Amino acid sequence: xxxxxxxxxxxxxxxxxxxxxxxxxxxxxxxxxxxxxxxxxxxxxxxxxxxxxxxxxxxxxxxxxxxxxxxxxxxxxxxxxxxxxxxxxxxxxxxxxxxxxxxxxxxxxxxxxxxxxxxxxxxxxxxxxxxxxxxxxxxxxxxxxxxxxxxxxxxxxxxxxxxxxxxxxxxxxxxxxxxxxxxxxxxxxxxxxxxxxxxxxxxxxxxxxxxxxxxxxxxxxxxxxxxxxxxxxxxxxxxxxxxxxxxxxxxxxxxxxx
Amino acid sequence: xxxxxxxxxxxxxxxxxxxxxxxxxxxxxxxxxxxxxxxxxxxxxxxxxxxxxxxxxxxxxxxxxxxxxxxxxxxxxxxxxxxxxxxxxxxxxxxxxxxxxxxxxxxxxxxxxxxxxxxxxxxxxxxxxxxxxxxxxxxxxxxxxxxxxxxxxxxxxxxxxxxxxxxxxxxxxxxxxxxxxxxxxxxxxxxxxxxxxxxxxxxxxxxxxxxxxxxxxxxxxxxxxxxxxxxxxxxxxxxxxxxxxxxxxxxxxxxxxxx
Numbered sequence: 001x002x003x004x005x006x007x008x009x010x011x012x013x014x015x016x017x018x019x020x021x022x023x024x025x026x027x028x029x030x031x032x033x034x035x036x037x038x039x040x041x042x043x044x045x046x047x048x049x050x051x052x053x054x055x056x057x058x059x060x061x062x063x064x065x066x067x068x069x070x071x072x073x074x075x076x077x078x079x080x081x082x083x084x085x086x087x088x089x090x091x092x093x094x095x096x097x098x099x100x101x102x103x104x105x106x107x108x109x110x111x112x113x114x115x116x117x118x119x120x121x122x123x124x125x126x127x128x129x130x131x132x133x134x135x136x137x138x139x140x141x142x143x144x145x146x147x148x149x150x151x152x153x154x155x156x157x158x159x160x161x162x163x164x165x166x167x168x169x170x171x172x173x174x175x176x177x178x179x180x181x182x183x184x185x186x187x188x189x190x191x192x193x194x195x196x197x198x199x200x201x202x203x204x205x206x207x208x209x210x211x212x213x214x215x216x217x218x219x220x221x222x223x224x225x226x227x228x229x230x231x232x233x234x235x236x237x238x239x240x241x242x243x244x245x246x247x248x249x250x251x252x253x254x255x256x257x258x
Numbered sequence: 259x260x261x262x263x264x265x266x267x268x269x270x271x272x273x274x275x276x277x278x279x280x281x282x283x284x285x286x287x288x289x290x291x292x293x294x295x296x297x298x299x300x301x302x303x304x305x306x307x308x309x310x311x312x313x314x315x316x317x318x319x320x321x322x323x324x325x326x327x328x329x330x331x332x333x334x335x336x337x338x339x340x341x342x343x344x345x346x347x348x349x350x351x352x353x354x355x356x357x358x359x360x361x362x363x364x365x366x367x368x369x370x371x372x373x374x375x376x377x378x379x380x381x382x383x384x385x386x387x388x389x390x391x392x393x394x395x396x397x398x399x400x401x402x403x404x405x406x407x408x409x410x411x412x413x414x415x416x417x418x419x420x421x422x423x424x425x426x427x428x429x430x431x432x433x434x435x436x437x438x439x440x441x442x443x444x445x446x447x448x449x450x451x452x453x454x455x456x457x458x459x460x461x462x463x464x465x466x467x468x469x470x471x472x473x474x475x476x477x478x479x480x481x482x483x484x485x486x487x488x489x490x491x492x493x494x495x496x497x498x499x500x501x502x503x504x505x506x507x508x509x510x511x512x513x514x515x516x517x
Contacts, residue, residue: 097400
């Protein structure tokens, strides 16, 4: 395998800005993510983390600058081209967002049947395989409301993997989970991260970041404040704001500015 | 004291008229329900669009929801039908032996076609509003998830939103379908030979008005009870319901071949 640092750019942000009305969510982000890289994006709430990854698959439209995925300008894609890009990018949401009327297996196989055009039997086989991969081989017939949060999020990861994407985006995948369920989801994410897929993970799980990230990007008020390897990020953060964030995450009751 | 005399109903020709009335009511309902559903989905989908499409959907909904069905039927019968191309009218006026239900209920007549259309349009705007309510109950996150997977707008509607909207709104939708069946009585005003029309015919033939309308009422009641139960049984099943669970068990047994 090509070492990550030499791999081709997969996603490039060039002077990206995003405004929500009067609110400036992203202010001039330049960032290159290489093929096969696992990048963790962290930062205080409201720093624009979610917005940043939602711009990649066009869930939100960019206000300024450009984003390229495999060299293609995302903002220039419309209709079929945009949908085809999205099938190559798996997205995992904080609130799971499973289709409530479908079983776990159907949640995973829907896009395979309706977009890829697999036969129902083939789609089902692939879905069952993916559910097995996320440790839910015994739950194909369960509906979302019959599953725990951790199980729902694992179904959502299987669904994101269904189309065999080469990029996976995670938007705070463990933030809506009870603490005892975070481990099972992180376990699946670890397995996926090691498969060589390009991954961008918005998370506050610093253990995950330390273990699996190739790079950590610290975002504050819509700007990239710091960009470093995990070792450097945790042991020698450059910015005062980063140090404060890290100390707050480590001991939430401790405040440095109060 | 009033004494019921049922003899005037179970002798011919009254019995034949009543039978034809029941068949006509059933036929007009069976034809108008699917048409109304298709129109409703189209109107509801347009209602979700922006700009002109949305406003024309709203205009159609308000127009047909706020005018009397009787007036609408008369409009379609006298103005709408007359505006059809001459060749269509000539075709409808021809004899169509293949489209006659026993005991001699012709389906390709201006009365039947206008009744189906008028009832379908009137019902569709109510159905569209029920569907819209059902749609708004689906969490927005699921729409995002489907868009992120690469589904087009129309496919998000088809595979994610509408199945859940129908599930959420099935009870009120069935209520609207029952209304359609009962409101078909108004089509007697354009000469459709359904139950109410036939009861009036009997009344003018042998003056057994009370008996005729009593029987008519009971016939509507029976059709309504049967239809309501049938539609609930046929309708979408809540995830995890007993019938759905049985269907899924069958699917697992057969290895999903039925899919």
